[in-house]
Amino acid sequence: MDVGELTPAQARERFRGGVRTPTAGWCRGWTQANLIAVPKRLRYELLLFAHRNPQACPVLDVGEPGAWSTALFDGDLRTDLPGYRLYRDGRAVADLDDVVAHWRDDLVPFLIGCSFTFERALLAAGVPVRHLEAGTNVPMYVTNVPCEATAGLSGPLVVSMRPVPEELVKTAVEVSGHYPMVHGAPVHVGDPAAIGIRDLARPDHGDPVEVRQGEVPLFWACGVTPQAAVLAGGVEYAIGHLPGHMAVLDARDDDYRVD
Amino acid sequence: MDVGELTPAQARERFRGGVRTPTAGWCRGWTQANLIAVPKRLRYELLLFAHRNPQACPVLDVGEPGAWSTALFDGDLRTDLPGYRLYRDGRAVADLDDVVAHWRDDLVPFLIGCSFTFERALLAAGVPVRHLEAGTNVPMYVTNVPCEATAGLSGPLVVSMRPVPEELVKTAVEVSGHYPMVHGAPVHVGDPAAIGIRDLARPDHGDPVEVRQGEVPLFWACGVTPQAAVLAGGVEYAIGHLPGHMAVLDARDDDYRVD
Structure with missing residues (x-):
C-alpha cells in the first residue's frame, strides 16, 4: 500500500482504527495541518498570537466551541489524527491515540498550516x-x-x-x-x-x-509553535496533535500555492 | 501649512483640538488606519472576521480592553482622530468629534490598514x-x-x-x-x-x-468594512472612525511595503 495514494477520508479511517504514524508522505496532494484546541476563554488570545506570528501559526481553519469537525476537516478531530498530546497547566501530561474522553464542550479547535504540505512540490522540483x-x-x-x-x-x-x-x-x-x-x-x-x-x-x-x-x-x-506557547504560558488545558502526526484536510496542497 | 509635512503627533494634536477633516494627504510617509472598537465579548468574533477577510480588514494593531493607545498609536484613540461614528444595536447613532464619554472599560480597539497609506507611492509612480x-x-x-x-x-x-x-x-x-x-x-x-x-x-x-x-x-x-458588519450584525455597541477620518499611526508607510 502506498499511503501517498490514500484520500484524506481513507487516511483518517486508518488513524481512527488505531494506526499511530507520522503523516509525512501520506495523501500526496492534500493539505496537512497542526491541531491546537484551547478553551473558549483563550481562543481570542490564541488567534491574536497566531495573527502576530503568521509564519509559524498560519490559521487555516477554526471550529466552533465543542465542535470536532470544521469546514476543511470533514472527519472527527477527536479520533482521526494518528496521535494527540494533552496539556494541563502548561505541562504535557499524556500522549494519546484519541481524545474522545478529553474533548470538552468549550474546546475551540484551530487548524494551523503544516510544511508537509509543500513536500510534494519540493520532490517535484x-x-x-x-x-x-x-x-x-x-x-x-x-x-x-x-x-x-x-x-x-x-x-x-x-x-x-x-x-x-x-x-x-x-x-x-x-x-x-x-x-x-x-x-x-x-x-x-x-x-x-x-x-x-x-x-x-x-x-x-x-x-x-x-x-x-x-x-x-x-x-x-513549525506549527508545533502554539504547543510551545501552551507550555510557556502555563495554559490550563489544551489538546494538540502529536508532533508530525497531522490532521489531513479536505483541501488540496495547490489551494495554498500562490505565484 | 502643508498638512503633508506634519508628523503624526502634530496631526493628532490638531484633531484633538477640534479639526474635523478627511486625512488623505496628511502626514506624507506615515501609515493611516481605520478604527473599530468593540466590547471585549466580541473581540474574538471581530478578529476572526478580520482573519477571514484579510484584504478588507488587515489588522495592524489591537489594544487591550479599555486602552486608548496601542503599540503603533502613541496618542489618545478617544480624541486624536478627526471624527468618530458611534453604533448601538447595529445602528449609527451619532457622529462625534471625540468619544471620551463613550469609551467603555471593555472596549477593544482594532486598527485596520487604510489605502491612504499607499497614495504617496501612487503619486511617486x-x-x-x-x-x-x-x-x-x-x-x-x-x-x-x-x-x-x-x-x-x-x-x-x-x-x-x-x-x-x-x-x-x-x-x-x-x-x-x-x-x-x-x-x-x-x-x-x-x-x-x-x-x-x-x-x-x-x-x-x-x-x-x-x-x-x-x-x-x-x-x-476598504477598512470601513467592519463598520458595515457592525450594522449588518446588529452589534450592541461599537465605535468606528468617521469614514476617511483616519488614525495616523507612528509607523512609516514603507513599513508595510513588500517586494
Whole structure:
C-alpha cells in the first residue's frame, strides 16, 4: 500500500482504527495541518498570537466551541489524527491515540498550516526530502527565537529541519516560498547554533536525520509553535496533535500555492 | 501649512483640538488606519472576521480592553482622530468629534490598514489621485460582494474608488499591490455595476469625484468594512472612525511595503 495514494477520508479511517504514524508522505496532494484546541476563554488570545506570528501559526481553519469537525476537516478531530498530546497547566501530561474522553464542550479547535504540505512540490522540483526517504518523522527543534507575544501567550519559535544539497538551497527556498499558508520559505538557512539549536542529532520532537557532506540544514517555521506557547504560558488545558502526526484536510496542497 | 509635512503627533494634536477633516494627504510617509472598537465579548468574533477577510480588514494593531493607545498609536484613540461614528444595536447613532464619554472599560480597539497609506507611492509612480487634487474625501461604496462570515459577523465588502487613466491602470495595480497590509491591489477594475454599485456620483461614504474620459474606476477593499458588519450584525455597541477620518499611526508607510 502506498499511503501517498490514500484520500484524506481513507487516511483518517486508518488513524481512527488505531494506526499511530507520522503523516509525512501520506495523501500526496492534500493539505496537512497542526491541531491546537484551547478553551473558549483563550481562543481570542490564541488567534491574536497566531495573527502576530503568521509564519509559524498560519490559521487555516477554526471550529466552533465543542465542535470536532470544521469546514476543511470533514472527519472527527477527536479520533482521526494518528496521535494527540494533552496539556494541563502548561505541562504535557499524556500522549494519546484519541481524545474522545478529553474533548470538552468549550474546546475551540484551530487548524494551523503544516510544511508537509509543500513536500510534494519540493520532490517535484528535484529537492530530496530526507525523512521521506528514511520513512521517519521530520526533526523539530525548539529555538531561542522568541515569538511576538500577546498579553497572555508567549514562547519560542519551533522549527522543522530538512537537509538540502547546497546547489538546491535556492530551489527549496523558492518552491516553499510559494506556500505562505503552510509556513512558506525557511526562517533560517545554515548554522543551527545561530537559532539556539545545540545538536541536530537530538531534535526536541520527531526523529533525527542524516545531514550529508555538501548539504545545508534548512529550518522552516513549525506549527508545533502554539504547543510551545501552551507550555510557556502555563495554559490550563489544551489538546494538540502529536508532533508530525497531522490532521489531513479536505483541501488540496495547490489551494495554498500562490505565484 | 502643508498638512503633508506634519508628523503624526502634530496631526493628532490638531484633531484633538477640534479639526474635523478627511486625512488623505496628511502626514506624507506615515501609515493611516481605520478604527473599530468593540466590547471585549466580541473581540474574538471581530478578529476572526478580520482573519477571514484579510484584504478588507488587515489588522495592524489591537489594544487591550479599555486602552486608548496601542503599540503603533502613541496618542489618545478617544480624541486624536478627526471624527468618530458611534453604533448601538447595529445602528449609527451619532457622529462625534471625540468619544471620551463613550469609551467603555471593555472596549477593544482594532486598527485596520487604510489605502491612504499607499497614495504617496501612487503619486511617486505618476498615478494621479483625484480626491487629493480636489481636496475632498475619497468616495466609498457598499458593494454587493459578501464578506466571509463568522458565526456572529457578516456583511458586505466596502470599497474605495480612485479613477485612473487607462494607461496607468497596470502601474496603479502594481504599486498598490506592494502594500498588502493596507489593502494591496484593487479588488475590482472597471464596471461599478459588476460589484453592485449603481451610481459612482452617489458614494455611501465620502465625496464623489470626477471620472474623466479615458479613465477607469479602480476599487480597493476598504477598512470601513467592519463598520458595515457592525450594522449588518446588529452589534450592541461599537465605535468606528468617521469614514476617511483616519488614525495616523507612528509607523512609516514603507513599513508595510513588500517586494
